Amino acid sequence: DTAVSQTPKYLVTQMGNDKSIKCEQNLGHDTMYWYKQDSKKFLKIMFSYNNKELIINETVPNRFSPKSPDKAHLNLHINSLELGDSAVYFCASSQETGGNEKLFFGSGTQLSVL
C-alpha cells in the first residue's frame, strides 16, 4: 500500500533518448512535486503542481516536461537526455502548500545517462 509510488526504479539510457518517469499518490493530496538529487546529494525542487496546475517551475530546461492528468498523478517526461541529467529523481506529495508542507516522497528513480 505504497503512498507515493514512482516507476521505474532504475533507468539506464543513452544520450539523446526521450524517457518518462511516472508517479502516483494515493494519499488524497492536492500538491505533487518533482525533486532532483544530484551526485553531491543536493535535493532541489524542479516542479510543483497543485490540483493539476503548475505552480512552481524552478528554471528547469524545457527538455523536462511534467504532465498531471489528475491530482493523483504527476509524470515527468525528459527529451534529448544529456549526461548531466544523471541523478535520482524523487516524486513527492503534500496536502499543504505555501511553506508549511510536509512532504511524502516516492522511493526515487535512479537515472543514468550513458
Add this chain to the structure above:
Amino acid sequence: RKEVEQDPGPFNVPEGATVAFNCTYSNSASQSFFWYRQDCRKEPKLLMSVYSSGNEDGRFTAQLNRASQYISLLIRDSKLSDSATYLCVVNGVGNTPLVFGKGTRLSVIA
C-alpha cells in the same frame, strides 16, 4: 551565504552517545522548519517539524533560534538505526519552495 547550510559530517559516534547537529538559514522571513531523515539509497522522510518553543519526540529534540537563524537537532542515546543523513529544511517566502540543506551524515557505531 547559502540558503541552508549544514555541516556535512560524517559524525561517527558510539551507541548511546548524544549528538547534535546545527543548521543555519539565510532568510530571516522563514517561518517553517523541518528535519528530514534520508537513509542510504532511500527517499527522505519527515523526522519532525521544528516549533518556535522547541519540541521533543522521544530521543529527538529540535530547537529554533530565530535571532541567530539556526535550528538544531539533538539525538540522545543514539542507536545503530539512527545512522542516516539528516536534512535541514526551511521554507521560502510566499509560494517559494522548501529549501533543503545538503544534509549531515551520522554513523552510529557499535
